Amino acid sequence: MAADAVDEAQLRDLIPGVLAVLVHRGADFATAEDAVQEALIRAVETWPNHSPDDPKGWLITTAWRCFVDLARSDTARRRRELRVSDEPPPGPTASADETLQLYFLCAHPSLTPASAVALTLRAVGGLTTRQIAQAYLVPQATMAQRISRAKRTVSDVRLDRPGDLRTVLRVLYLVFNEGYCGDVDLAAEAIRLARQLAATTDDTEVAGLLALFLLHHARRPARTRADGSLVPLTDQDRGLWRRDLIAEGVTVLQAALARDRLGEYQAQAAIAALHADAQTADETDWVQIVEWYDELVRLTDSPVVRLNRAVAVGEADGPQAGLAALAELDPALPRYTASAAYLHERAGDLATAVRLYVEAAAQAHNLAERNHLTLRAATLRHRLSGEGD
Numbered sequence: 001m002a003a004d005a006v007d008e009a010q011l012r013d014l015i016p017g018v019l020a021v022l023v024h025r026g027a028d029f030a031t032a033e034d035a036v037q038e039a040l041i042r043a044v045e046t047w048p049n050h051s052p053d054d055p056k057g058w059l060i061t062t063a064w065r066c067f068v069d070l071a072r073s074d075t076a077r078r079r080r081e082l083r084v085s086d087e088p089p090p091g092p093t094a095s096a097d098e099t100l101q102l103y104f105l106c107a108h109p110s111l112t113p114a115s116a117v118a119l120t121l122r123a124v125g126g127l128t129t130r131q132i133a134q135a136y137l138v139p140q141a142t143m144a145q146r147i148s149r150a151k152r153t154v155s156d157v158r159l160d161r162p163g164d165l166r167t168v169l170r171v172l173y174l175v176f177n178e179g180y181c182g183d184v185d186l187a188a189e190a191i192r193l194a195r196q197l198a199a200t201t202d203d204t205e206v207a208g209l210l211a212l213f214l215l216h217h218a219r220r221p222a223r224t225r226a227d228g229s230l231v232p233l234t235d236q237d238r239g240l241w242r243r244d245l246i247a248e249g250v251t252v253l254q255a256a257l258a259r260d261r262l263g264e265y266q267a268q269a270a271i272a273a274l275h276a277d278a279q280t281a282d283e284t285d286w287v288q289i290v291e292w293y294d295e296l297v298r299l300t301d302s303p304v305v306r307l308n309r310a311v312a313v314g315e316a317d318g319p320q321a322g323l324a325a326l327a328e329l330d331p332a333l334p335r336y337t338a339s340a341a342y343l344h345e346r347a348g349d350l351a352t353a354v355r356l357y358v359e360a361a362a363q364a365h366n367l368a369e370r371n372h373l374t375l376r377a378a379t380l381r382h383r384l385s386g387e388g389d
Contacts, residue, residue, distance in 0.1 A: 011043060011055070012126035013196060016099040018059045019123060027067050029105065030151035033123050035067035040126060100200040104163020107171045108154050115150040116171045122147050124196075125189055135178060135186055168197065169209050169265065176213050187217055198252075207256035208266030214249030215272035218242040230372040234281040246276045267296045286316035303333055311339050319347035337363060338373060345380065354380045 015036060022032035039062040043055075052058035106120040118136075121127045127135075133143035176190035194210040222236035231237075253269045271292045278284040293309035296302070306329055314322020322343045329336065341356035357377035364370035 008044075009192060011040065013192075014056050014059055015040070015126040016102045016124050016196070017056060018063055020099055020102050021060050022063055022067055023102075025064065027064075027071075028155050029123075029157075030148075030155050031070050032063075032067055033151060035063045035070055036123075037126075037128075038066040039063035100165075100197070101163060103168045103197060103200075104165075105154050105157055107163070107168040108157060109164065109167060110153055111150055113171070113174060115146055115153070116167075117174050118143060118147050119150040119154070120171050120193070121175065121186075121189070123151075125193060127189070165201070165203060165206070169205060172197070172209060173265075176216075187213070187220070191217060204256040204259050204261045205263040205265050207252050208263055208269050211249045211253035211256065212265050212269040212272055214245045214252065215269060215276055218245035218249065218276060224368070228368060229375070230368050232372075233275065238279065241276065246273075249273065250276070262295065262299070264296060264299045267292050267299060271296075284315070286312055290316045303329060307333050307336060307339060311342065314343045314346060319343045323347065335360075341373075341376070345376075350380045350384050353377075354384065 019036050039059050107116045121132050129144050133140040178186040191213045198206050222240035290312045296305045310325035313325045338360035341353045345353035354377050357373050361370050361373035
């Protein structure tokens with residue numbers, strides 16, 4: 001590690017292993033996590049001038065000493081202090097299995113999705129409470145309470161109990177979908193955590209999720225304009241797409257698909273790869289995309305997947321076919337109205353499209369999407385008024 005700077009991403013990569021060592025030595029999860037955070041602060045303060053030869057060993061030693069100090073300062077933990085006493089002799093560092101178990105702990109089924117995300121970002125990702133609060137646009141005190149409650153909930157869960165990898169993947173998916181806010185890039189953080197998770201397990205769905213993240217993130221530079229407004233996929237400057245991430249995502253996906261254990265994240269990544277492969281919007285292989293959506297429907301039977309499939313059918317077989325597929329779904333589904341507006345526009349029914357775009361804008365959950373839909377309605381109104389002249 002460089003003597004004049006601390007690589008914070010590399011530092012955070014060490015956190016799961018360090019935390020797992022403390023828990024296996026007998027530390028309760030809540031206090032151990034606080035101790036690791038304190039050790040990270042000390043690393044940032046001291047490593048630029050005194051870089052350790054063994055960064056992980058340094059963190060383990062420092063975090064354990066912090067844990068003992070915290071245990072001693074709490075009279076309610078005197079009995080535990082007698083158990084842990086002073087620093088134990090050096091032992092093996094956390095294995096990949098132990099790191100994976102830590103992911104399971106942070107995505108424990110007793111936690112709400114919001115709490116699981118916050119705890120994963122804090123305990124596994126190494127983000128501060130302030131950073132997480134800023135990313136989710138909530139007061140720091142609120143996020144601190146959420147994390148504290150989550151740590152108490154899992155404090156008695158043993159690290160050697162089987163966990164649910166699918167729950168871990170859902171948590172990382174939620175993190176990625178938050179994207180970017182403030183000084184924390186949650187999409188990039190989700191990719192970092194997914195890489196870390198992929199190093200601990202050969203599960204094909206972990207690889208599928210990582211590929212999905214990479215392929216979606218590759219389009220990010222073209223997704224918004226300088227003023228923050230959204231750029232639809234069909235209008236994006238594909239020269240801005242990051243080909244390095246696309247190549248990596250496709251390689252990861254192909255290796256996963258070759259093992260013939262198809263899951264929903266691999267199917268989603270396959271759809272993203274087909275979009276990435278098209279040099280122009282007109283070259284998109286919509287027929288094959290519909291086939292992958294059929295696989296996704298089979299795997300998930302998700303109404304949202306059926307909604308996206310209807311739009312893809314509209315591109316592959318014409319807007320009327322898309323509207324027919326959409327008519328089979330619940331109009332209360334998120335983005336149903338926006339999808340209907342788009343398909344009616346493609347069908348040439350501009351008056352209906354305008355009405356639906358206005359309705360969809362009122363239903364939008366973020367300003368960028370609301371502005372995009374409102375602008376689309378205004379553009380079509382202008383075209384209608386021109387046709388009437």
